[in-house]
Amino acid sequence: MKTSRLLSLSAITLSVLLFTNCQTEDESVSTEINQESSKSEASAEVYPLTGNEKIVTKMFFGEETEFNQVDNNLILGDMILSPEQVEETNILEKGVIRRNRHWPKSGSYYYIPYTVDSNLPNKGRVTSAINHWESKTKIRFIKRTNQRAYIRFRSGSGCSSSVGRTGGRQNITLASGCSTGNTIHEIGHAIGMYHEQQHPKRDNYVTVNFNNIKSGKASNFNKRSSSSVRTSTFDIGSIMMYGSYFFSKNGKPTIVRKNGSTFNVQRRALSSGDLSVIRRYYN
Incomplete structure (x- = not known):
């Protein structure tokens, strides 16, 4: 009986140690939030x-990057950039967003005016x-009155x-298929x-x-330059x-992970790593 109890206790102790080691390893890249997500999302x-868009190649964070040119904007995935923004990443600031790319502060908070299209x-x-x-950061969203700079949430x-x-x-x-998580992600870009x-x-x-x-x-x-990021820690759960x-x-x-395994896209919440980046942007 004593032998069986000792074996059981040893097994429990080993499990705890393995869990602790895995947790420590995961924390080095932040904690991934498990979230099932379809490829369509x-x-x-x-x-x-x-x-039919024109393809233009420009230096972006020190890397040759292909953009789709739409009107006077440069498109990379879901990001819309002006030529001036792209150029800013290659000058003295070396990828650090200039102060005028931040939303203004008043008191303890940063305020973003916005509108939502009726359709x-x-x-x-x-x-x-x-x-x-708003529950996680010092960023606040206010309904736009006459502010020149503002976000418009629109259908498309x-x-x-x-x-x-x-x-x-x-x-x-x-689009109708964009989830709340996708919306959190797009606000992150904004x-x-x-x-x-x-x-x-x-x-x-x-x-x-x-x-x-895809071609x-x-x-x-493309990887960004080291001087262009606000935290040195990579966050797979971002x-x-x-x-x-x-x-x-x-x-x-x-x-894929270094062991070859795949992982789900995380579109549920800002991770601890995301919040660390935001504190560095807006502090």
Whole structure:
């Protein structure tokens, strides 16, 4: 009887130790929030393109990057950038968003004026996403009156957003398939965040399978310069991180863990790593 109890206690102790070790390893890349998400949701996070757009190549965070040019904007995945913004990443600031790309502070909070188009379906996802941001950060959303710079939530194809404060009206476009999590992600862009899979330290934790990426989409996986990120820790659980099948041309994963396993896209909540980045942006 004593022998059986000792064996049981030993097994429990070993399990606790293994769990603790795994937890420590996961914490080095932040805690991933398990969230089932379909490939259709993953593919929704793109700016709607006709296929006839001009392709332009520009240096972006020190890497040659292919953009789709739409009017006077440069499109990369779901991000809308001006030529001036792209150029800013290659000058003295070396990728650090200039102060005028931040939303203004008043008292203890940063305020973002916004409007919601009357024909936008499922307006609750906007309300829920805004509530999530306000519950976790010092960013507050106010209904626009006469402010020149503001976000307009509108209906359209795909999910997309400008990056940072542009100084005028900027759109967050939400197709009917864009979830609350997608909306949180697009607000992240509007606040100034880029995609996590471009983190300069990502290769220590994940492998990008460029052979599986659709033609013309590889630039979405270019790494940023070390001086352009606000935290040195890669966060696989970031709401700004691509899932394993983003921009796959053949149904095979474009990003896997170092052990070859795939992971779900996380579109439920801001991770602890995301909040760390936001504190550095807006502090």
